Amino acid sequence: MRVTKNPDKRKLPTVVAVVKWSKENLFSSTLNTIASLTIIFLILKGLGPLFKWLFVDSVWEGTATTCRSSSGACLVFLKEKFVFILFGFYPRELLWRPIVSLILFIGMLWWSKEPRRWSKRLLWRWVKLLALIALLLKGGLLGFESVDTQKIGGLPLTLILAFFGMIFSYPLGIILALARSGNLFILRNLAICYIELVRGVPMISLLFMASVLFPLFAPEGLVLPKLLRAQVAIIIFMSAYMAEVVRAGLSSIPKGQYEAADALGFSYWQKMRLVILPQALKAVIPPTVNTAIGMFKDTSLVVIIALSDLLMTTKTSLKEPKWLGFSTEAYLFVACIYFIFCFSMSCYSRRLEKEFSSRRKG
Amino acid sequence: MITISEMNKWYGDFHVLKDINLEVGEGEKIVICGPSGSGKSTLIRCLNRLEVHQNGLIAIGGIELDDNTKNLQRVRRDVGMVFQDFNLFPHLTILENLTLAPQWVKGEPKAVSEEQAMKILKRVAIADQAYKFPSLLSGGQQQRVAIARALCMNPKVMLFDEPTSALDPEMVKEVLEVMVSLAEEGMTMLCVTHEMGFAKQVADRIVFMDEGRIVEEAGPEEFFSNPKSERSKEFLAQILH
Numbered sequence: 007m008r009v010t011k012n013p014d015k016r017k018l019p020t021v022v023a024v025v026k027w028s029k030e031n032l033f034s035s036t037l038n039t040i041a042s043l044t045i046i047f048l049i050l051k052g053l054g055p056l057f058k059w060l061f062v063d064s065v066w067e068g069t070a071t072t073c074r075s076s077s078g079a080c081l082v083f084l085k086e087k088f089v090f091i092l093f094g095f096y097p098r099e100l101l102w103r104p105i106v107s108l109i110l111f112i113g114m115l116w117w118s119k120e121p122r123r124w125s126k127r128l129l130w131r132w133v134k135l136l137a138l139i140a141l142l143l144k145g146g147l148l149g150f151e152s153v154d155t156q157k158i159g160g161l162p163l164t165l166i167l168a169f170f171g172m173i174f175s176y177p178l179g180i181i182l183a184l185a186r187s188g189n190l191f192i193l194r195n196l197a198i199c200y201i202e203l204v205r206g207v208p209m210i211s212l213l214f215m216a217s218v219l220f221p222l223f224a225p226e227g228l229v230l231p232k233l234l235r236a237q238v239a240i241i242i243f244m245s246a247y248m249a250e251v252v253r254a255g256l257s258s259i260p261k262g263q264y265e266a267a268d269a270l271g272f273s274y275w276q277k278m279r280l281v282i283l284p285q286a287l288k289a290v291i292p293p294t295v296n297t298a299i300g301m302f303k304d305t306s307l308v309v310i311i312a313l314s315d316l317l318m319t320t321k322t323s324l325k326e327p328k329w330l331g332f333s334t335e336a337y338l339f340v341a342c343i344y345f346i347f348c349f350s351m352s353c354y355s356r357r358l359e360k361e362f363s364s365r366r367k368g
Numbered sequence: 369m370i371t372i373s374e375m376n377k378w379y380g381d382f383h384v385l386k387d388i389n390l391e392v393g394e395g396e397k398i399v400i401c402g403p404s405g406s407g408k409s410t411l412i413r414c415l416n417r418l419e420v421h422q423n424g425l426i427a428i429g430g431i432e433l434d435d436n437t438k439n440l441q442r443v444r445r446d447v448g449m450v451f452q453d454f455n456l457f458p459h460l461t462i463l464e465n466l467t468l469a470p471q472w473v474k475g476e477p478k479a480v481s482e483e484q485a486m487k488i489l490k491r492v493a494i495a496d497q498a499y500k501f502p503s504l505l506s507g508g509q510q511q512r513v514a515i516a517r518a519l520c521m522n523p524k525v526m527l528f529d530e531p532t533s534a535l536d537p538e539m540v541k542e543v544l545e546v547m548v549s550l551a552e553e554g555m556t557m558l559c560v561t562h563e564m565g566f567a568k569q570v571a572d573r574i575v576f577m578d579e580g581r582i583v584e585e586a587g588p589e590e591f592f593s594n595p596k597s598e599r600s601k602e603f604l605a606q607i608l609h
């Protein structure tokens with residue numbers, strides 16, 4: 007169909023393209039040129055030493071003593087503690103189990119990212135996969151040696167807490183938001199109480215309550231693993247925030263949409279499920295992901311109840327007398343891991359948003 | 369078909385509808401007109417209970433409108449409504465807009481509802497837009513889709529609340545044409561509109577409202593040539609110049 011091409015879109019040789027792009031974006035005016043040059047200078051000045059520290063002066067081979075005599079990054083430390091930081095106290099001889107779980111989990115996430123693959127069948131696959139992962143991590147069945155949940159740590163723990171936190175708090179948040187914006191007096195006020203109470207306390211105190219208070223009040227004989235209690239606390243906390251995000255989405259939908267759905271004879275649940283929520287949830291993808299990212303990082307607060315998540319395993323490795331003082335390397339390393347996950351979420355949300363809005367425009 | 373008797377409605381302390389009495393027989397076409405704020409929209413929205421009346425009786429097809437949600441659901445299936453600003457579902461294609469209610473409210477199989485939807489889209493002359501999203505259509509096309517969406521439920525009554533007021537003048541005609549053809553097929557219609565040409569052409573009766581009351585109820589001939597009340601005379605003078 008297209009006969010002529012946009013002349014701006016023609017493919018230029020790379021060098022010419024770079025020069026053209028720089029002229030248009032970096033040096034379009036005197037002020038822009040000054041700003042660009044200053045910032046490039048500052049970046050180079052800042053990155054230079056970092057580059058030197060990380061790649062030129064760094065120590066790859068040797069021991070802690072070798073590290074101490076050098077001014078560069080101590081990558082020996084990371085080499086030695088890498089496994090511990092990622093997997094915590096998980097029995098070394100069974101390490102393949104969390105590794106396989108991690109690969110399966112991330113692979114499945116990657117596979118599920120295309121909206122066209124979303125279906126009931128995919129949901130079932132997820133259920134099966136999660137059951138398999140639970141079996142791998144915990145064991146105790148089918149000849150898999152049992153591992154104490156306390157021993158699950160590092161990245162798998164962080165991912166478990168964040169993932170289940172998100173998949174449970176999202177629907178819970180939706181239900182809370184519907185209750186809060188509905189017109190059933192009791193439900194509405196219950197939802198308001200819940201949301202305001204939970205939002206009014208820091209997550210640390212919820213975690214603390216889950217680990218200390220819960221056993222005091224729980225019925226005799228009911229002992230939930232610490233992991234599960236922390237998970238519940240995280241879900242409780244996150245659902246209150248999700249509820250507020252979803253409520254903002256609900257109130258962004260014009261009244262006419264509700265009325266059109268009512269006039270066609272939909273029941274309340276049909277109206278919400280088919281007409282209102284699909285629009286409302288799409289409208290709040292960015293704040294939803296924002297909340298999810300915040301929650302991903304907040305899972306690190308479980309250190310307070312002595313679960314060894316990614317951040318905790320890092321701190322523990324630093325406590326070893328031999329390795330005292332190499333915190334920069336350690337924290338930079340975990341920061342990278344956190345960043346990879348959070349940044350992926352953020353990119354993905356932008357992609358989803360674009361996809362949905364382009365679909366609507368045909 | 370529709371019976372309204374001694375119906376009153378308040379918004380807080382504000383008495384919007386006062387002692388409304390109206391009978392509409394099957395196949396009758398009623399045009400409701402009157403100055404802004406006289407309660408026309410409120411009246412028509414009471415008929416499918418988008419607004420709740422406080423006393424008096426409204427019955428449609430023998431079913432009284434009250435707090436019983438089962439009854440309400442039954443009435444709403446049979447009463448189609450077209451709004452001033454279309455209110456199409458923007459996240460669905462035109463075809464999905466049309467088939468959503470038949471599939472979920474009536475439980476029609478997908479194929480059946482789609483076939484019926486395409487038939488109705490042909491009737492309102494936008495079958496070629498079936499797979500587009502509403503935001504790509506012109507106002508006139510959107511309003512025709514909105515009419516088609518209501519027709520897909522095979523309603524016995526159609527309510528229109530100023531269906532052409534939000535349209536550019538050149539699109540008013542295409543929507544009115546659809547409404548005229550609907551009227552010719554014998555649909556029971558209640559229509560709030562300022563299109564007096566349309567009123568003359570299809571209305572069996574014109575209901576004139578002012579300050580929440582039905583002031584005058586007459587055939588179009590009589591209403592336009594010989595209005596009885598002072599208010600309708602003033603109104604007609606204003607609207608017809």
Ligand SMILES: Nc1ncnc2c1ncn2[C@@H]1O[C@H](COP(=O)(O)OP(=O)(O)OP(=O)(O)O)[C@@H](O)[C@H]1O
Nearest residue numbers: 379380382384402403404405406407408409410411
């Ligand atoms: N939700 C509401 N709460 C309070 N007052 C309302 C509400 N909706 C409408 N009103 C008032 O009720 C009166 C009748 O409103 P209605 O929309 O029925 O008028 P209308 O005849 O349709 O006017 P228009 O030609 O401008 O559409 C108006 O005075 C309006 O201000």
Ligand SMILES: [Mg+2]
Nearest residue numbers: 408409410530
């Ligand atoms: Mg009105």
